[in-house]
Amino acid sequence: MTFWKPRSVQLKKKLAFAGAGILIAAVTLYLFLPILAVFLRITPERFFQTLQDPNVISALWLSMITTIITLIIVVAVGTPFAYFHSRYSYPGKVIVDTLIDLPLVLPPAVAGVALLMLYGRVGLLGKYFNMVGIQIAFTTLAVIMAQIFVASPFYLRQAKSLFEQIDPAYEQTSRTLGASPVRTLFLVTLPMTTSGLISGAVMTFGRALGEFGATIMFAGNVPGTTQTMPLAVYVGMQGDFYVGLTISILLVIISFAIMIAVRLIQKREEQHA
Amino acid sequence: MLEAVLQKKLRDYSLDLNLTVNSGEIMVLMGMNGSGKSTTLNIIAGLLEPDRASITLNGELICRTDDGIDVAVxxxxxxxxxxxxxxxxxMSVKENVAYGLKARHIAADEIARRVGYWMEHINIADLAEVKAGNLSGGQKQRVALARALAIEPSLLMMDEPFTALDAESTQTVKDLTIKFIRKLSIPCIVVTHRLTDSTEIGDRACVLCHGKKEWEGVPTEMPGFCSVCHCRD
Structure with missing residues (x-):
């Protein structure tokens, strides 16, 4: 009996390790195998050949341009918004907090319908724009607006949380030392949040680049005007299979690069903490 | 010399305080948590708006609510x-010390002179290029002191400056504070809740209780009880 107990504990440990190993392997394979399957379905020659397809180039350029514009707008408007939102109390702040998070849980297609109901040709505001000859829905502008709607919460949440975490003592000290509020913002607050803001911006870029549902509902699917990479994948899979596959590989590579960038930024933050 | 009359309604009580600190004197402000010590400093610094106040620093009025005078922080x-x-x-230690001088648009050669002077006298010259985030608690507090003194202030205020420091660092910061307050002949207010701090550094002590002055005098003569609400009985 004296030998049995330790051996039983050892066996239990081995079984626990084996169970954990199987679980980790199963989850990893479940997430990784589909990605691998995309890469294995096409030869490198075919991939580089399809990359020169006008539909691929057009979707790639449109996606890049619209996503970069989206990112610039989100950072330029979102940073001061998050700063003021975290620094001041105002009536309805809780409601604004909820509304910021809403696009995260709202199905993207519903977001597209909502944008269409507001800015569409007969929409709440769209009818007035239409009266003066401005059409928003089904244009490149609509692509950007849809991306901003679904992707901005990633940046706003991150920026808001960063500004809330900064000890007010830093800004107060800066002011007593003779710095104006603007100088304090640019020399103290923003540098102390830069890594986190970049991380939020990278996630926003990734979400905007992959946006599909809201875009197809609000901007449509016109090659060269509103057909972004995810939409081109959808069309490609119904027609030219290799176009869909090639763009999918591009999106996987970009997404992977985004995740590596975020990890590197987080690692840098940890080292400086 | 600092002369302050402050009134501010807070959540549980009203701060109502008359405070005078002479040039070259260290006044220790004591009291339980929430007695109004930090609120007092924040009002004097201009970080918190009083309901009613009159603050004079070296004869210059920096705040008088009745006349709408309120000098910016x-x-x-x-x-x-x-x-x-x-x-x-x-920022590096050097950049920290220079921060207030740059914010005040002081000439570059004067900034270099003052930064060099204070880093040497506060014993942080060897840390000049070190990122401040990598310093120990005691080193950070010395940098904060050098940075505050570099702007040649008319008043120095320290809010619980020794709480996070070990015994050696506490003594160093205390010695430096006493030395430079005497040398610069400016009034100084130190907020602390430790009796030993008050007797070691303070020329005078003022004990606050629920926003009111409970006792004022020489720190060594401070009673061990509270005559107002008996919170220290």
Whole structure:
């Protein structure tokens, strides 16, 4: 009996390790195998050949341009918004907090319908724009607006949380030392949040680049005007299979690069903490 | 010399305080948590708006609510050292000390002179290029003191400056504070809740209780009880 107990504990440990190993392997394979399957379905020659397809180039350029514009707008408007939102109390702040998070849980297609109901040709505001000859829905502008709607919460949440975490003592000290509020913002607050803001911006870029549902509902699917990479994948899979596959590989590579960038930024933050 | 009459309604009580601190004198402000010590400093610094106040620093009026006089925080020339020191972690020690001087648009050669002087006298010259985020608690507090003194303040205020420090660092910061307050002949207010701090550094002590002055005098004569609400009985 004296030998049995330790051996039983050892066996239990081995079984626990084996169970954990199987679980980790199963989850990893479940997430990784589909990605691998995309890469294995096409030869490198075919991939580089399809990359020169006008539909691929057009979707790639449109996606890049619209996503970069989206990112610039989100950072330029979102940073001061998050700063003021975290620094001041105002009536309805809780409601604004909820509304910021809403696009995260709202199905993207519903977001597209909502944008269409507001800015569409007969929409709440769209009818007035239409009266003066401005059409928003089904244009490149609509692509950007849809991306901003679904992707901005990633940046706003991150920026808001960063500004809330900064000890007010830093800004107060800066002011007593003779710095104006603007100088304090640019020399103290923003540098102390830069890594986190970049991380939020990278996630926003990734979400905007992959946006599909809201875009197809609000901007449509016109090659060269509103057909972004995810939409081109959808069309490609119904027609030219290799176009869909090639763009999918591009999106996987970009997404992977985004995740590596975020990890590197987080690692840098940890080292400086 | 600082002369302050302050009134502010807070959540549970009203701060109602008359405070005078002479040039070259260290006044220790004591009291339980929430007695109004930090609120007092924040009002004097201009970080918190009083309901009614009159604050004069070296004969110059920096706040009188009745006449609508309220000098901006950045123009009050008050050195303020906080409990966590609040040194800017992304800047080097040298950049921290120079921060207030640059904000005040002082000439570059004068900035270099003052930064060199204070880093040498506060014993942080060997840390000049070190990122402030990598310093120990004691080193950070010395940088905060050098940074506050470099702007040549008319008043120095320190809010619980020794709380996070070990015994050796506490003694160093105390010695430096006493030395430079005497040398610069400016009034100084130190907030603390430790009796030993008050007797070691304070020329005078003022004990606050629920926003009111409970006792004022020489720290060594401070009673061990509270005559107002008996909170220290």
């Amino acid at each position: 950045e123009d009050r020339k008050i050195g303020y050292v906080l409990q966590n020191s609040a040194v800017f972690p992304h």
